[in-house]
Amino acid sequence: MSSYEHNASTSRPEQRRRPIETGEAIAVVCLVVGLLVYHAFTIGRQSWFIDEANELVHCRVAWAEIIHVPDSMPPLYSYLLKAWTSTFGVETARWPSALCGIATVVAMWWYARQVVSQRIAVVAAGVLAISPFLLYYSQLVRAYSMFTLLACLTIGQFAITVRQPSKGKWALLGLLWVLGMFTHYYFAFVIVALWIIGLAADARRFVLPLLLTSIAAGVLSLPILISLKSDFAFQHDLREPRPLSLAAAAYTYVSFFSGYTLGPSKPELQTFPVREAAKQVMPWAVAIGGCSLLLGMAGIKRLASQRLASAVVLLAVLPIILAGGLGVATGITYNVRFVVWCIVPIAVLMASGMAESWPRWWGKLATIGLLVISLVAINNRTFVPRYQNEDLRAAAEFIEQEGEQASRVFVVSDYLSCVLDFYMAEPDRIAELPVAGEANQIIDSAADVQLAIDSMDQLTSTGEECWVVYSRAFHGDPEQLLLDRLLDDQQLELAAEFAGVRVYRHAAEQRE
Template sequence: MLYFGNGGNVMQRLQTVRLRGARVVYGDHFPLIAPCLIAAIAFALRVHRLDGQSLWFDEGFALHLASQSLPQMIEQNPVGWLPLHSIALSLWLRVVGDSPFAARFFSVVFGVLVVALLYLLARTLASSRTGAMASLVGALSPFLVYYSQEARTYALWLFLSLLSAYLLLRALGHPERIRGWIAYTGATSLALYTHYFSIFLLPWGAAALLYTAVRSRRWKTLLSGVACQVVVFVVSVPLVGFARSSMLDRYGFWRSPLSGFQVVLDLWYHLTTGGNLPFDRALPVMGTLAVVGILGLVLFRPLWNGVLMALYFLVPTFGMLVLSSWRELYVARYLAIAAPAAYVLVAHGLDRLWAATTAYRGLLGKSALAVALCSIGVAGYSWCQALQNYYYNPDYARDDFRSAARFIEVGEGEKDVMVMSGGGIFTALLPYYEGHLPWIDMPSFGEWLDEDQVVEGLNALLAGRSGGRVWLVLSGNQITDPQNLIVAHLWTYGHVVEAKNFPGRTGVRVLVFSARHDADTLTLTPFKYEHLRANFDNKVELLGFEIDGSQFAPGDDIHLALQWEAVTHLEQDYHAFAHLLNDRNVVVAGHDKVPLNDYFRPRAWPVGEPLRDEYVLSLPENLSSGTYELEVGLYSYPDLQRLLVVGASQRERDRVLLPPIIVDG
């Protein structure tokens, strides 16, 4: 057990627990069979059905990058990605082959090594028994199993970040060994080249260095650690270019902003279930493991070792909250670095409960045993359910591009074409697609999609293919095509003859479009808007609108498109409304929402760029015949204060009236 004492860091080979005068002694020489058995369990869970699910977009793009040359990897590296995983995966695939199974097996290797490192870390901070429990928790964790089966950077990142932490503790235990500091520096540098949030290893390491120096008065140890961190900073200077591109990226990943409490709650939900249980059914295991983890922290001796693990969890979490106050960055996997600390604290809590069952006699010992067994039972049952969902429930699986590819192969015609909308999803679909359709992927990864690009790209693809259909594959298009330009154009100039949804966490949808009955082929032209120029509080202008008719029957849907333009950078995410009003000014049909969609909210809008925004107003079946006003506008949320229209009359001071709608039943 690593102990930060007055005389320096001493590796104690015996831990003594005193509970009401009782003395329980156990050695650190835990049988080797336990860690080996746990590693075997970890391997079995991680290799089980390894190719049972399709590659999803991130994995497909990871394989695509790994197939490129080094300059191409750097050039095509997506926003938020760093190059080490691509380089390492490329070398791996050259040796073992480039199949999806081989790519995922690369993550399996590091996933099992993470479990081994959990044992070493917990043994260093507490005892061999805590180490065995921590590695068992890690082996069974649905969160770690998921990312150990994904051909992405997270298993490698977890391994390198955990290795960095372990090597720092080893270096603090033996500060005179130069090779220990060199190893720590190397592991931390490699972790930084794997994921940006490895930067949180540095403040955590600084806390450990400072505490050790103050308690032991060995200032050379502090200087050695600071020198290592300076070297890490210097080595990481080339990452500035990657970081800059990520900072300029204007997309967020959440449908709505999350509070700090929601971030912590969602993180704990994923760490304890892998996101593989409905939230209400996850609450028992979330609460149980939180209580056991807190117990493990409080009962750590020396307490600083527990604080060190708490900081390993809190530093990246707090860092994410700070960064998210600037722009929305939170995704649970970005805080995977915090998972080992949570599992070590939970393991130590279980260890203390188990120790109490032998240290105490009578009611207290039986109570400790009951709590320990209850905790193990709740976690075991919940994790079995979570793993079962992950392995076998398609709703919890990765997006099923494999089935989508087979669906297209079976139904494609000689003159058909394929359009993929998701910003690079061809990398996930084409590994499974064995058909012969010409295809286009729009937009290219990281590019902005405009209407001219859509019209020109689709018309060029369809040229000379009279009677051909368009197979449109959608996945993640809410982010890459927030104006819905591709679907809107195909829907306007064609009609859907077939549609199929494929399950998954994001989902894949295939729509088949053919030309309308009065045309031989799909020919697209730019949308024609009715022009107006309404200025909302010198913040946003409404440039024009498009309605798919002026006369409707009860039960019909009115399709409305508005064209917004930000006049200045917007400080908040305004909401928009489109309301149909009767002669008593009562809303009979309406649509309120964040303009465009929740992934491209007004705060992300580029200044001076026209943006298409679509609404559907569903008319009630019993709506009376007559003429109805159609009003549109913007309001702040949640105070619901409408933005005023500059220079408008009193009747239209906080709205714009579009041409009236006639309902004829």
């Protein structure tokens, strides 16, 4: 007998209904209110990230054109964002992701209480609520929070449907699959993982409706082919391909608990020597690995008693292998964000481990350890400049307060200009270096440096004050060749420094 058949046949009606208890409801309401308060106080603290700025530009095009704009994703989120910002304004653009993140916490509780237990459901919802990883994507103007929500709903609905199947439940599962495929191409890995779980269970009674649901969802998802070719080309050509490696896989699992805010920041990883990066992240990796391993083993033991362990572990591991394999086959760089939804099964595994091991001293220690790690990561993201977005909002405000409106603003590189466009009153003043108007530029030779200086000469007049906005070195000037030349020869003066951004003042008459 399969695990699903076993559970369905041994569950009594009153167990399946599981009325919501007062304490359970209060706990979930507190989580939701706490998240709303957290987002209300923090969601606007940081400047737009480059991906957010590009997404906001993307959703400005006409409704009929959105599906044709290269974006590396299907268009559903862009349509939602366009509708939201048209109604509530661009300044609220992060709230759809925040609401999806909150909804994911509620969905986790709702489905886990029916599939696992009420206690583990509340704990799993709590694990997600304080996850620095989910909180990061819940304040990012991209589809990843929505992707995670739909994956959570799909996994939960699948578990409920195969236990107590009905036409309505299969139809709802199919609808979630369609929405997921219109949100992210990698949602296909959710479906593949669920298919493998179903086949491994050898539950012949639901293979036919599962097949029919998949076919119907596949047919309804065919319109995404309109954007697939251009999106694939966009993602493929974005940067030099970096396939999945053991180090990248380890970094993925560390990120699930660190939210990119322990050890080197994401930009620093682009420039730090491997040895230095490993040295900085190792203490956190050991702490995360120790706590999560203890809780994970206890969680497997707890879930095994309900014949759910293999399914949860597979959902936490298989998508990373699939995403890495696809990257090797297609030349698309592997990225943690492609498997962002794996935080859902990991939360279930950690919550099950906490419930199983809490009576033991090491269970308490591991649980408290992960809690402390999460709080430190959240604090770093919120208050430590090293881990924050480049503060181009503050840079723009400084330039407009200190400089003449006619002064030119040079940006190194085009990576930052899109964001500055949102904050400068006159975005026409902005010019990328080394060549204005060209994308994905990298200054890696003396010729590129001279090209940038020539561009500055051509776009400014003698005696005209101008500004140079410079970010972390890897953004277009990885060896700081241009910056060193400007500092040595052009008498550049550091005027202000913000999170990830330096603003330099320069007078054209000083150049020869």
